Amino acid sequence: MEIGLILLVIAGIFVVRSFKIVPQQHAWVVERLGKYHATLTPGLKLLVPFIDRVAYKHSLKEIPLDVPSQVCITRDNTQLQVDGILYFQVTDPMRASYGSSNYIMAVTQLAQTSLRSVIGKLELDKTFEERDMINAQVVSAIDEAALNWGVKVLRYEIKDLTPPAEILRAMQAQITAEREKRALIAASEGRRQEQINIATGEREAFIARSEGEKQAEINQAHGEAAAILAVAEAKAEAIRKVAEAIRQPGGEQAVQLEVAERAVTAYGKVAADATTTLIVPSNMTEVSALIGSAMKMIQTQQPTR
Secondary structure, three states: HHHHHHHHHHHHHHHHEEEEEOOEEEEEEEEOEEEEEEEOOOOEEEEOOOOEEEEEEEOOOOOOEEEEEEEEEEOOOOEEEEEEEEEEEOOOHHHHHHHHOOOHHHHHHHHHHHHHHOOOOOOOHHHHOOHHHHHHHHHHHHHHHHHOOEEEEEEEEEEEEEHHHHHHHHHHHHHHHHHHHHHHHHHHHHHHHHHHHHHHHHHHHHHHHHHHHHHHHHHHHHHHHOOOOOOHHHHHHHHHHHHHHHOOHHHHHHHHHHHHHHHHHHHHHHHHHHHHOOOOOOOOOOHHHHHHHHHHHHHHHOOOO
């Protein structure tokens, strides 16, 4: 009974040490008699008990690694407090096991030294403008060395760049001065544009007024010309009708009668005015002679039939 129990325990130990289940996105490094033997991929795996052992277990997921804050000196001798975060992934479990005793510490230290080297080549203002370039150069420097450690550096991101307090105050003063300068420039541009708009408006108003006055004068001239033309046409029409009437039978007698009546009326008006001295011809036949002269002039102006 005791022997059976012992055999059962030994069989259980053999089963536990023989069968291994590797999780997804993990890799286990197996050593056989102290020497690298194989890398186990996810799934159920079989080992030789007491001969094979799992020496290292690695996660193949992307790993974020916080890089401790450090002081970096720029090209213009300004101290910067810089911290960042590094993203890497184990790509070769065998090299990650035997290439370095602690690849995480090695990657962290290399990231810090690479960052100091890159920032040391830049001036203070450029460090704030060239973050993408700094990140790319740090990744390039780390990735080249990390290949021997079975690690792939995916990216590096600077979390914060903190200059000394004196530099911060100077930068704030510079920003304030720059904003005040922009405000003054904007105000002057606004005043200049306002003056331009006013001048443009006055010019357009003057042009509009002059165009209106010009058009009014043209319209008035056209109206006067039309009125003169209408009067002349009316007079011409009246003269034409009188001439046509004279040509009719009895027309000349009618004209003589009209002229005689107007002459008598004119003499009557002159005689009625108390302030006018009237000199009456001694011979009234002169009146008839005047009428006769007028009729001869009318007959002379008539066209020959």
